[in-house]
Amino acid sequence: MYSDVLIVGGGMAGSALGCALATSSLFSKITVIDTTPIPKAPENEVPDPRCVTLTPISQKFMRSIGTWNLIEEKRRAGFKEMKVWDYYGTGSMLFEDSYGWVLENKAITHANMTRLSQFPNVEILAPAKVKGFSVRTGEVEVELEDGQKLTTSLVVGADGKESKVRNDFKIGAWRSTYPHCGLVCTVKADNKVPTAYQRFLKTGPIALLPFWDDYYSIVWSLPPLEAERLKKIPPAQFIEELNKALHDPSIVSFPVSTQLDAPMIREITTDRFSFPYALQHASKFVDSRVALIGDAAHTIHPMAGQGYNLGVYDVINLAHDLCEAAKVGKDPGSLMSLENYATRSRLYNTLFAGFEQFILWNYTDFGLIHYWRNANFSLINNIPPLKSLFQAGANGTYYVPSHWSWVSEMPPEEIPF
Amino acid sequence: MLSTFRILRRLSTVDPSEKLIFASYKWWSSNDALHPYTDVRINFIKNCLGLSGPKPFANMKILDVGCGGGLITERLARLGGTVVGIDPTPEAIDVAQDHLPTHLKDKVQYRNCEVVDVEGTYDLVIASEVLEHVNSPDVFVKQVADKAIPGGSVILTTVNRTIESYLLAIYAAENVLGIVEPGTHSWDKFITIEEFKELCRNANLDPQELKGWFLDYLRFKAFEVDYERLGYMCRCIKLS
Ligand SMILES: Cc1cc2nc3c(=O)[nH]c(=O)nc-3n(C[C@H](O)[C@H](O)[C@H](O)COP(=O)(O)OP(=O)(O)OC[C@H]3O[C@@H](n4cnc5c(N)ncnc54)[C@H](O)[C@@H]3O)c2cc1C
Numbered sequence: 006m007y008s009d010v011l012i013v014g015g016g017m018a019g020s021a022l023g024c025a026l027a028t029s030s031l032f033s034k035i036t037v038i039d040t041t042p043i044p045k046a047p048e049n050e051v052p053d054p055r056c057v058t059l060t061p062i063s064q065k066f067m068r069s070i071g072t073w074n075l076i077e078e079k080r081r082a083g084f085k086e087m088k089v090w091d092y093y094g095t096g097s098m099l100f101e102d103s104y105g106w107v108l109e110n111k112a113i114t115h116a117n118m119t120r121l122s123q124f125p126n127v128e129i130l131a132p133a134k135v136k137g138f139s140v141r142t143g144e145v146e147v148e149l150e151d152g153q154k155l156t157t158s159l160v161v162g163a164d165g166k167e168s169k170v171r172n173d174f175k176i177g178a179w180r181s182t183y184p185h186c187g188l189v190c191t192v193k194a195d196n197k198v199p200t201a202y203q204r205f206l207k208t209g210p211i212a213l214l215p216f217w218d219d220y221y222s223i224v225w226s227l228p229p230l231e232a233e234r235l236k237k238i239p240p241a242q243f244i245e246e247l248n249k250a251l252h253d254p255s256i257v258s259f260p261v262s263t264q265l266d267a268p269m270i271r272e273i274t275t276d277r278f279s280f281p282y283a284l285q286h287a288s289k290f291v292d293s294r295v296a297l298i299g300d301a302a303h304t305i306h307p308m309a310g311q312g313y314n315l316g317v318y319d320v321i322n323l324a325h326d327l328c329e330a331a332k333v334g335k336d337p338g339s340l341m342s343l344e345n346y347a348t349r350s351r352l353y354n355t356l357f358a359g360f361e362q363f364i365l366w367n368y369t370d371f372g373l374i375h376y377w378r379n380a381n382f383s384l385i386n387n388i389p390p391l392k393s394l395f396q397a398g399a400n401g402t403y404y405v406p407s408h409w410s411w412v413s414e415m416p417p418e419e420i421p422f
Numbered sequence: 423m424l425s426t427f428r429i430l431r432r433l434s435t436v437d438p439s440e441k442l443i444f445a446s447y448k449w450w451s452s453n454d455a456l457h458p459y460t461d462v463r464i465n466f467i468k469n470c471l472g473l474s475g476p477k478p479f480a481n482m483k484i485l486d487v488g489c490g491g492g493l494i495t496e497r498l499a500r501l502g503g504t505v506v507g508i509d510p511t512p513e514a515i516d517v518a519q520d521h522l523p524t525h526l527k528d529k530v531q532y533r534n535c536e537v538v539d540v541e542g543t544y545d546l547v548i549a550s551e552v553l554e555h556v557n558s559p560d561v562f563v564k565q566v567a568d569k570a571i572p573g574g575s576v577i578l579t580t581v582n583r584t585i586e587s588y589l590l591a592i593y594a595a596e597n598v599l600g601i602v603e604p605g606t607h608s609w610d611k612f613i614t615i616e617e618f619k620e621l622c623r624n625a626n627l628d629p630q631e632l633k634g635w636f637l638d639y640l641r642f643k644a645f646e647v648d649y650e651r652l653g654y655m656c657r658c659i660k661l662s
Contacts, residue, residue: 007525031476143523156525331476333464334497336523341452 008036008128009337010327011147011157013135013170015039017057017110018299018316019163020117024070025324027124029411031331036155037121039131044115047080051274052109052216054189054223058201058310059106061418062401063317067116068416069409075116079217082107083421084201088267092206092253103396104421105201105310107214107222138173143336145294159338160295161323166285168301176297177288183306183365185209185226187280188235192247193219194268199422202267203308204251205364210308211250213267220274223247224307226282236277243277244270282306284358290350291343296323303354306361314401315354321405322346328410353404434536435556435565436510443605445513449491450521455601455637456551458644460493462635463550463655464501466646467577470631470657471546477502485544485569487537488552492518492530499529507532508540537565546575550655553580553618554611560621567625572662576627579655583612586651599639615650627658 009032012019016039023037047053059067067073073081087103121127134150138160147155162170171178194213197220202213209226216222225247227235235243251267285304290297299316323346330342397403408415448454468478480502486495489507491514498505507530509515515534522530533540537549547570549562556562563578570576581587588609595602613621615632622629634650637643646655 033476141524143521144525158523158525333461334499334501335461336496336500339452341457 006034006128006155007144008034008155008157009331010159010161011036011038011145011155012161012163013038014162014164014168014299014301015041015043015114015118015121015129015131016163016165016299017113017117017313018301018320019161020114020121021066021070021072021317022161022163022298022320022324023121023127024072024117025066025320025409025411026327027121027127028070029324029328029331030126031328031411032126034126034128035124036128036130036157038133038135038149039129040134042132043118043122043129044111046115046119047077047109047112052080052082052191052220052222053111054191054275054278055110056107056189056214056216056222057110057113057313058214059108059317060311060314060399060401061104061420062321062405063314064106064419065416066317066321066409067113068419069412070117070120072113072116072120075119076108076112080109080112082199082216084199084215085420085422086199087201087203089203090205092204103201103399106421107201107216135169138170140294144338157338158294158336159327159343162295162297162301163299164301166283166300166304168287168297170295171287171297171301174292174295176292176295178285179288180283180285183226183282183284184228185282185306186229186232187282187307188223188225188227188232188277189280190223190273190277191216191275192221192223192244192270193272193274194221194270195219196268197221198268201310202251204267206250212308212310213251214310221268221270224310225250226306226308229279229281232279236279240273244273284362286354286358290347291340293340294338296343296346298323298350302350303358305354305358306365308361308364309357309399311357311399315357318353318401318404319346319350321409322349325406325410332410349404356398433558433561434538435558435562436536437555437557440555441511443603444490444509444511447490447514447603447606449493449514449517453601453642455595455644456493458637458642459635459653460497462644462646463494463577463579464497466631466633466635466655467546467548467657470577471575479503479546482545484546484548485540487547487549487566487569488555489518489532490514492521492532494548494550495530495532496522496526499526503529503546505530506540506544508535508537510534510536537562537569540569542569543571544569544574545571546577548577550577550579551581551653553578553613553621554607559613560624563621563627564625567627567658567660570660572660574660576658576660577655578618578622578658579653580618581607581612581653582651583609583614584651587612587653590652601637601639615654618654618656622656622658626661628661629656629658632656 015037085104136148139146212224214222290302298319484503484505486507489495495507512534596604634647636647
């Protein structure tokens with residue numbers, strides 16, 4: 006059977022791409038393949054700690070493909086500001102307008118998959134496994150483990166950081182490790198407010214993301230051994246260390262003294278999970294007949310909460326170009342249809358990876374660099390145009406086209422609260 | 423009179439020296455200006471015919487005269503059309519045939535022949551960038567018009583004979599920018615709009631929408647414009 010586009014990986018990025026292409030109704034058939042079965046609707050009362058923050062652009066994208074309203078309202082927790090501060094000095098940044106949303110990964114995937122199954126011209130094969138690809142003139146033959154054979158003009162690799170598509174198409178990847186891994190869990194706090202917090206500690210950044218009710222999600226980046234230790238200690242001791250990390254006064258007060266107050270954590274409500282981090286970039290994001298999106302193309306440190314959002318920008322850029330190509334009958338798998346996406350994606354991904362590297366380097370912890378870092382923080386905070394540039398960069402406005410080809414009208418802006 | 427007309431219609435309009443140029447043309451080279459121009463051509467056709475949606479050319483029988491490497495043919499097939507692509511240059515037909523993806527094979531038929539050799543009539547006949555390459559364009563336009571059903575559309579595109587077209591379409595495109603293979607065009611074969619309309623009317627075609635096009639070289643994107651002193655595209659209706 007022939008599909009215009011065949012997406013390998015129905016995770017958050019792959020399922021979103023499928024929705025955007027299907028929404029355009031410019032394609033005769035789209036296929037999405039995943040090794041895992043279609044996820045069930047989430048029913049948990051306590052939020053799942055595997056979650057992401059969404060930027061305004063990513064949220065607008067979900068509205069443009071009709072998946073935002075498929076998520077139960079309670080599970081779309083918004084925050085209206087972001088507070089970033091430092092363990093060492095006093096430089097702090099308050100991003101009053103940096104709003105966003107915190108959602109469970111599974112809520113996003115479930116909504117996308119539900120939407121996908123509503124389109125008559127979308128074929129979902131899950132669970133199913135790809136055996137191999139063979140490239141022929143103008144198309145790719147895809148063989149599944151069960152012997153089924155499919156053909157397509159374009160294979161999209163949305164199969165995560167260990168991407169089989171990337172490997173099978175012989176695209177290399179450059180990888181380096183971070184000195185951190187991620188420890189995640191959900192907690193309850195006193196006096197919860199819809200603010201996202203991030204504090205840079207000596208061992209790495211810790212983020213506190215507001216969920217529904219009194220819940221916060223914790224994403225604590227720290228050296229692997231330290232993560233292992235924190236995973237094993239009794240809950241009471243963990244809460245104590247957590248509060249210490251968030252509330253211990255900063256070491257020096259220079260140049261001006263401001264101390265941000267984070268909420269007090271009272272209870273840990275889920276298991277603690279740890280995830281390895283890697284900085285990885287595929288050597289090419291596209292080649293003839295193949296495009297990589299999301300974690301298959303690039304992964305970064307989650308400190309800025311951007312990993313998935315960069316995947317959404319990929320989806321927006323690629324879907325837009327593929328729709329424009331489809332309108333004029335262009336081959337979706339030819340390099341001519343894919344190169345623009347690769348150039349754009351490369352740009353914001355390199356930018357973010359570089360920006361994070363810069364911050365990590367700042368935290369290598371020697372001498373006077375603290376003063377410099379704190380001065381930088383204060384500087385960004387105190388120069389409005391610089392700050393808004395910074396915010397626009399973090400909001401994603403610069404990286405995607407202003408109009409998206411799969412909708413005739415762009416969804417209006419929406420702000421939480 | 424009628425018999426001369428019949429003979430004319432059997433006449434070959436192929437220029438052998440032109441055939442040589444197209445035998446080695448790199449049709450699918452991604453930096454060829456024909457690709458962004460094809461975006462414009464397809465959009466022009468869709469707009470003139472009032473088509474949109476996923477398979478706008480579904481249920482349409484289309485003839486692409488002088489299809490070359492199949493740039494337009496393949497796209498129309500992808501957009502749902504049933505297309506016959508013909509070209510007098512065998513090498514071009516080979517390129518087109520080799521490039522055709524399997525899933526489009528039952529939508530497309532390529533033939534190495536001239537327009538006079540084609541049987542039957544079509545809902546839509548296209549001869550894009552061919553007029554400026556044939557001998558006796560008057561005969562050619564008549565032969566093309568013959569293949570359209572009454573009331574059907576004939577799309578013709580060509581290059582205007584102006585000083586601008588000399589500078590841009592030949593000198594700059596071939597020698598400076600390298601986006602058209604050298605020797606592809608000769609200026610005296612270009613056709614002015616008055617001459618063009620006359621050719622159409624003599625062939626029982628009613629020229630309607632006429633638009634110019636322009637290539638933004640830096641972004642490598644082509645646009646439809648109201649300036650026709652370079653290349654232009656025209657949709658004609660075949661009168662009964
Ligand atoms: C601790 C942590 C915290 C994070 N926090 C944030 C945050 O706050 N904000 C943010 O934006 N991002 C965050 N991220 C990053 C974010 O989770 C990822 O970028 C995102 O999940 C990538 O989505 P994806 O669809 O590209 O890949 P994945 O989510 O990995 O999905 C891949 C899919 O492909 C399927 N698959 C795999 N192999 C195959 C195969 N061979 N055949 C078929 N299917 C296959 C899998 O089953 C899966 O469904 C965080 C990451 C970590 C580790």
